[in-house]
Amino acid sequence: MANVFFSYSHEDEELRNRLEKHLALLKRQGLIEAWHDRRILAGSELDETISANLESADIILLLVSADFLASDYCYSREMGRAMERHAEGEAVVIPVILKPCDWHSAPFGKLLATPRDGKAVTSWANVEEALADVASHIRKRVEDANRKGGKPASAVPPQAVPANAAAAALSPASLRSSNLRLKQEFNEHDRDTFLHDGFELFAQFFEGSLGELKARNSGIQTTFRRIDANCFTATIYNGGKKVSECAIRIGGIGGRGITYSSDANPNGNSFNGSVSVESDDQGLYFSPMVFGFGEAEKRMTKEAAAEHFWATLIRPLQ
Structure with a gap:
């Protein structure tokens, strides 16, 4: 071993x-x-x-x-x-x-x-x-x-x-329990840091995914636009025709979440779904609010939450 x-x-x-x-x-x-x-x-x-x-x-x-x-x-x-x-x-x-x-x-x-x-x-x-x-x-x-x-x-x-x-x-x-995790506490700074780090990961994830999607599929064009520190948009075209788009922003209920809108207008206020920062005594995580997004885990890592939003953007092509 x-x-x-x-x-x-x-x-x-x-x-x-x-x-x-x-x-x-x-x-x-x-x-x-x-x-x-x-x-x-x-x-x-x-x-x-x-x-x-x-x-x-x-x-x-x-x-x-x-x-x-x-x-x-x-x-x-x-x-x-x-x-x-x-x-x-x-x-x-x-x-x-x-x-x-x-x-x-x-x-x-x-x-x-x-x-x-x-x-x-x-x-x-x-x-x-x-x-x-x-x-x-x-x-x-x-x-x-x-x-x-x-x-x-x-x-x-x-x-x-x-x-x-x-x-x-x-x-x-040696012989031991696997239950060794200790209770943790998180303050507002921890939650805000998790939120903004998560948003940055979302932006990198979408930019990378759009680039890879375009590279793998002829006829597919994509656009990624970073609007500001709190918003970016993503658009997918097939044969020059827009088939899916979204705007992702920091916001949502209480302002401590990340929202997904199927409208790529960066100035819009409506959204189709969101994830909010939650915590328990073991860690910080994203919890989804599902508006027609299908089934989703209740406790998501940053990567899982980004994948959750990406699945919604790419669904019209699948």
Whole structure:
């Protein structure tokens, strides 16, 4: 079994959670055991536990974003040691590009990054497809090592770690509950940040999806217009004829949501559906208000909410 270590910024925790779900089958098949800092038990020494798990990892996933590159802990401590172990043949480092950023000149820039072609996860028309591509690369690495009768890393003996750190590293792999999440609280700043970050993701998602739709289908033309910080429009043409359009804005009931209008007029006030920012004791999420949008999940990630709106725009062509 290969030990997989997630090195990531907490700003990207939502995407890390989604990637971990894509690795669930590998875990069920006994091929990997995944570890990240949310598995640290209360009372454990943080730095020692993280270091011990980093030292024992066979595969180290660098979840790359601007936040990751800006984090001294992620970049200098985790990534620095990960690259040393990679160079020594003790572990395999796999960069996972989560969001567009200037990463090519980083020490890991020489490595083959995932998803395919190093295209950031959030730049794909379908985020789930991107994460599935990452999971397939990890599976190939693990299965290739198994065919050769070893782990993904070479057989170089791992460096010794302090006894108490090694003991801490064993704790997550021992018999334990999976119910380890703690109650969280969110304030208005947290909700507003989630809303505006979500809107920016929506804009990138639609611009990327429109471009990919046009590239894949002859006769299709698309238009993406960023009106301002709170609104953008999208239009799809087939053979020069407008077949679907929308305007997406920050607003809705209470002003803490994102609305979808089937009219691309940027000055309009009506909308056909919306998602609002909600929270529970585990996290922030979008909750849809459905006006003829069909079935929808009640608790959506930013990516799922963007996909929900996109499905409405493209439906007339399907």
